[in-house]
Amino acid sequence: MTHSFSFTYHDRAYYFMWDSESGSLHNVDFATFLIAKNRFEHDLDEDQLKQLNSLNKSDIDEINSELDTLVKEGVLDSPCTVFTKSKRIGEIKALCLHICHDCNLKCRYCFADEGTYHTRSRAHMSFEVGKNAIDYLVKYSGHRENLEVDFFGGEPLMNFDVVKQIVEYARSIEGETRKKFSFTMTTNCVLLSDDKIKWLNDNMTNVVLSIDGRKDINDAVRKTVSGKSAFDVILRNAQKMKEARNGKEYYVRGTYTAKNLDFAKDVEFLNDAGFDQISMEPVVTDIPDLKITKEMVPQILKEYEKLAEIYLDRRKTKDKWFNFFHFMIDIELGPCVVKRLTGCGSGCEYLAVTPTGDVFPCHQFAENKEYYMGNVFDKSLDLSVSEKFAKNIVTQKPACQDCPAKYYCSGGCCANNINFAGSMNTPYDITCALEKKRMDLSLAIQAIEGAPEA
C-alpha cells in the first residue's frame, strides 16, 4: 500500500510517499502529495480536496504519469507478496533470565508487581537454575551460533553473584558447543557500585538503565520500597555507567505516563544529563491516573512531532547529538522480511525463565500458568504454546493488512494485545496510533538527514 504523510521542520513542510510492501520512500511536492493521497488512500480532508480541485489538468496529468512510472516499477502501490502464515518454532536463540523476582524500587506502573510477578513471594535464581537455563538454550538453539541472554528482574543486581557465575559458565562452554553468547542487563541503577560497573562493562553487550527523566516525574512513579526518592543515586550511577561504556552499547530507558505527556522535556533532560542513547516509551497500564487514553493520543502525536524537531536540531551539534530509540530506522539496510514477520520472537525463539526454572513465552507472561511451556531441569518445551505465538503473525491479522507500519511493528506486543485489546491477534489501537506516527517521523528524519543542502 502507499501511505502519504507530511512533516514540518523549521516551518517548512516536507511531503512523502511510503510504499510499505517494497520498502520504498519518495519525497514529493505538495501537488503530488494531494494527488497520491487521493488516488491511493482516498483520504483528503475538505481543505485538501479544495486544493486538489484547484490544480490544473496538465499538472495533474504530468504527476499521474510520474506516479504511473513508479507503480509499473513496483516501488509504489506495490501488491502484497508476503503471505507467510506462521513463524518458525522449535529453535530458541534468546532467553530472558529472571535472575531475581525481587526489587528495591516500587514503581507504580510495574507490570511485574514490584518484581514478584503477582506470586506474592520474592525469589532469587540459583546458579543451578541459571546453569540449566544456559544448557536449555544450547539444546534448543539448533544451528544458530549467536545466542542472547538478558538478565532481567525485578532488579538483577540484587542477585549479582549468580549473574557472574552464569556468565562464567556460559563462556566456559562456548568452544565445545560452538556458540557465542551475548549478555545484556536491564537495571534500575540503585546498586550500581564501581566494581559492578567495571564487571558489567567488561561482560555485557548492552546495558539498559531505567530512569524516567526529570526528578519530579521520576519520583512521582519510581520510589524505593520505603517510599523515598532514589533519583540522585540513580542518575549519578547511570552517568558513571555511561562514561564507563565509552562507546559500547547502552541506553537509558524511560517510561512516560499520563502525568508527563510533555515527555520531550524528559528526553531533553536525559540528553542534557549527558546521555546520548535514549528511549522513552509509553506506559501500558490500567492504573487510572497513569494510563494513556484515546483522548490523549492527539497530544502525544504532537509531542512526538516536537521531539522530532528537537532531535534533528540536536543531532547537528557535537555536544548534544543523541539517538532516540524509536526514531532509529534503517530504510536502506534494515532487517529482512523474515525478521520483520518474527518481531520480538516471543514464544517462538525468545523465552523467559523464572527463578525456579519454569519457562514462559516472555517476561510479560512469566508465572502465568496458562502459558507455562516447560522447565529447564527436565528440558521440557511445550510446542503447542509456541504454535499459538507462531500463528500470531502480522500477515494473518485483519486489522494490520492495510497498515503502513506492519513490517515495523510486526503486529504489536502479544501481551499488550491480550491485556488491552482482548486477544493476541487484535492490535491495541493506542499503541498502533503511536507506532504509525513514530514510523512517519523516523522516515522523515532519515530523508532530511540524508539529503544534501539545496
Place this chain on the structure above:
Amino acid sequence: MTHINTIVKNGMRKTGNIGCGECKSCHQVKKPLL
C-alpha cells in the same frame, strides 16, 4: 521526474539470503528535498 524525488527503492529485502536467524531477538542519487 520533476515532482518526485525517490529516497530509497526496495528497502525491504524479500529475496536472497534471508531468515538466517542470527540477528537479535522486545547479509539512488541523493538530491535536495522537494
